[in-house]
Amino acid sequence: MNDPKRRNFLKASAAGALAAAAPALPGVASAATDDKPAANVPAKAPGKVTQTLARYIVNARYEDLPANVRKEGTRTLLNWVGVAVGGSRHETVDRAVAALAPFSGPQQAGLFGRKERFDIMNAAFLNGVASHIFDFDDTHLKTIIHPAGPVASAILALSEYRPVSGKEFLNALVLGVETECRIGNAVYPNHYDVGWHITGTAGVFGSAAAAGKLLGLSEQQMVWALGLAASQPVGLRESFGSMNKSFNPGRAASNGLFAAILASKDYTSSDGMIEAKRGWANTISTKQDYREITEGLGQRYEAALNTYKPFACGIVIHPAIDAAIQLRNAEHLKADQIERIDLKVHPLVLELTGKKTPQQGLEGKFSVYHSVAVAIIEGAAGEKQYSDRAVRDPQVIALRDRVNAVVDPAIRPEQVDMTITLKDGRKLHKFIEHAVGSLEVPMTDAQLEAKFRDLAQGVLPDAQVRRLMDACWQVESLNSAAQIVKAGTLQA
Numbered sequence: 240m241n242d243p244k245r246r247n248f249l250k251a252s253a254a255g256a257l258a259a260a261a262p263a264l265p266g267v268a269s270a271a272t273d274d275k276p277a278a279n280v281p282a283k284a285p286g287k288v289t290q291t292l293a294r295y296i297v298n299a300r301y302e303d304l305p306a307n308v309r310k311e312g313t314r315t316l317l318n319w320v321g322v323a324v325g326g327s328r329h330e331t332v333d334r335a336v337a338a339l340a341p342f343s344g345p346q347q348a349g350l351f352g353r354k355e356r357f358d359i360m361n362a363a364f365l366n367g368v369a370s371h372i373f374d375f376d377d378t379h380l381k382t383i384i385h386p387a388g389p390v391a392s393a394i395l396a397l398s399e400y401r402p403v404s405g406k407e408f409l410n411a412l413v414l415g416v417e418t419e420c421r422i423g424n425a426v427y428p429n430h431y432d433v434g435w436h437i438t439g440t441a442g443v444f445g446s447a448a449a450a451g452k453l454l455g456l457s458e459q460q461m462v463w464a465l466g467l468a469a470s471q472p473v474g475l476r477e478s479f480g481s482m483n484k485s486f487n488p489g490r491a492a493s494n495g496l497f498a499a500i501l502a503s504k505d506y507t508s509s510d511g512m513i514e515a516k517r518g519w520a521n522t523i524s525t526k527q528d529y530r531e532i533t534e535g536l537g538q539r540y541e542a543a544l545n546t547y548k549p550f551a552c553g554i555v556i557h558p559a560i561d562a563a564i565q566l567r568n569a570e571h572l573k574a575d576q577i578e579r580i581d582l583k584v585h586p587l588v589l590e591l592t593g594k595k596t597p598q599q600g601l602e603g604k605f606s607v608y609h610s611v612a613v614a615i616i617e618g619a620a621g622e623k624q625y626s627d628r629a630v631r632d633p634q635v636i637a638l639r640d641r642v643n644a645v646v647d648p649a650i651r652p653e654q655v656d657m658t659i660t661l662k663d664g665r666k667l668h669k670f671i672e673h674a675v676g677s678l679e680v681p682m683t684d685a686q687l688e689a690k691f692r693d694l695a696q697g698v699l700p701d702a703q704v705r706r707l708m709d710a711c712w713q714v715e716s717l718n719s720a721a722q723i724v725k726a727g728t729l730q731a
Contacts, residue, residue: 284514288529292513293461295536296418296448301410308540309715312413316723317687317711318377318547319370319387320351324707324727325622325694326372327352331482335365348396349728352698356731359396360493363446367392367489371438373622374484374604375551375694379416379544380678382423382437386545388488389442390415393496394449398720403453405717413542415449420541422513424531430524431476439474439487440523446495447502454503466508467498469519480601547687549676550620552604555587557674558655559607563614566659566669574616574638576661582607583647583656595639603630611657612638621693653677699727 304312326332327350336355344358350365357365367388370376376385394411397403403411423441431437447468451461471494474487502508512518513532520527550560559582566572582588584607594606603609603625612635613624629635650656653674659667673679675686682690688708695704707726714723 284511284527284529285533287511288514288532289462289465289511290458291533291536292418292421292448293465294458296414296452297456297458297461299410299414299452299537301406303537304410304413305540305543308413308543309409311543311545312409312416313712313714314547314684314687315377315387315416315542315545316391316409316412316714317691317708319391320707320711320723320727321687321691321694322373322376323351323366323370323392324691324698325352325375326369326485328698329369329372331372331485332365332369334482335368339365348399349724351724351727352695352729354729354731359400360496362399363393363396363496364489364493366395367492368485371485371488373551373625373694374553375548375622375690376488377545377547378554379420379423379541380546380554381541381544382420382427382441383431384420384423384441385438385488386416386419386442386445386542387412388438389419389491389495390445390449392489392492393446394453395720395724396492397450397453397496399724401453403720405714405720407453408717408720409714411449411452413540414452415445416542416545417445417540418448419443419445420544421532424541425528426520426524426526429526433524434476435472435523436474436476436478436484436487439491440472442488442491443468443471443473443495443498446492447498448495450496450499451502454499456499456502460502460505462510463506463508464499464502466510466512467501467506468495469512470508471495471498472519472523544678546676546678547682547690549682549686549690550610551622551625552610552620553591554674554676555585555652556592556607556610557676558653558671559584559588559657560610560614560620561674562655562657562669562671563611564618564620566657566667567615567618570667572615572659572667574612574634576663577615577638577641578660578662580611580615580638580642581658581660582611582642582644583650584644585650585652585654586646587652588655589644589646593644597630600626600628600630606630606639607644608639608642609635611642612636621690623693699729703727 339361343361346356348359348362349356370388377387379386419441422444423437447464451464473490478484550557588607592605592607595608597603597606597609613629614620655671657669676682710723710726
């Protein structure tokens with residue numbers, strides 16, 4: 240669940256989280272140093288933006304990645320594989336598989352959590368769809384892009400088609416995430432505000448860059464790949480709440496892969512498709528800050544700022560859920576002890592998640608009332624807590640009706656002030672400054688594994704889940720990245 244009005248929260252959450260430095264790669268243009276342009280005022284491109292970015296991608300080496308960036312890339316992979324497995328049996332994937340199977344080409348690549356195999360284009364699409372269905376994937380807070388879906392889906396499919404080492408794969412994954420997030424920075428929030436789903440529109444650049452890197456594109460071919468990606472923006476926010484939403488990162492994955500493969504055979508594009516007067520940025524946004532794309536390449540990493548959701552809903556509810564679970568666990572609370580739960584929240588919380596009586600699981604993701612109630616009762620807010628079963632549970636409904644939320648201008652979007660009044664008259668209080676899963680309070684590796692296991696339960700056998708997690712953690716030592724897909728699919 241995304242919304243442009245969250246930008247103040249997201250920017251604040253990302254502020255100060257800078258990645259470790261690494262030497263800039265040769266041939267990367269230096270950025271301008273004057274003040275950034277005001278929003279809604281088109282910026283003059285500082286040189287050849289598309290070419291500068293392409294040169295960086297082509298020359299960037301795994302050895303140049305700082306240790307913290309490699310680590311975050313590995314965590315990004317683990318989290319993405321977990322949500323892809325978890326979403327693999329959803330009816331959305333079932334319907335897409337049924338629709339595309341008659342038209343699929345050779346069985347080149349697998350689908351996480353399933354037996355079917357598809358050609359790499361359709362496999363990239365389907366795995367991208369599966370990974371986004373639960374809205375539980377990674378989030379680049381500055382742009383609210385979900386970075387891994389378009390990139391990992393594309394290059395894991397490609398890794399089954401041609402040999403790719405684990406180190407090559409991780410380097411490409413980081414470069415893809417870096418590319419899409421930098422391009423997203425250049426146009427966010429204006430591009431998002433008018434209705435584009437930025438995970439799809441910027442994600443296609445990430446998948447093209449990552450696939451192009453693994454295909455060994457030349458600088459000119461990479462320029463063309465980025466240009467062909469620019470010609471395929473996909474995703475409108477009107478799709479949110481439908482199967483179409485997860486279509487967007489899936490299509491961004493296959494479109495980017497498509498662009499890179501065409502470019503590998505010298506299929507041309509304009510050399511300035513990102514920054515040209517009638518190029519991507521000027522066409523789909525009223526803000527263009529090209530220095531976000533070219534500044535500090537090889538020195539600072541947006542990929543190091545990725546975050547992972549502990550709760551399967553939009554991040555504006557995360558502080559309230561975190562507070563509820565902390566009070567529940569500390570006080571051993573039961574629903575029948577509670578008289579009322581009062582929340583002081585930022586206006587966005589009620590604007591985005593003010594549904595008081597959700598009837599379906601998906602609606603529960605848009606209800607702060609349900610989220611707090613189910614968190615108190617079940618001590619979690621994973622996908623199981625946003626099922627039809629959970630939102631219709633009489634006990635959850637009864638507690639939900641005792642949750643009250645009011646707007647407080649002093650509360651920032653990343654905060655919540657919660658008071659629980661018990662029937663014996665006691666009052667319990669919790670103020671959350673930054674919720675778990677934020678940059679300030681990141682999920683631990685153990686928490687990511689627990690999330691993974693919960694998502695994979697009932698999809699893969701427990702022993703296979705462990706092997707799959709190990710393959711993700713050990714990606715840098717793998718001879719073939721295709722081992723990850725093999726570990727995460729079922730035998731036909």
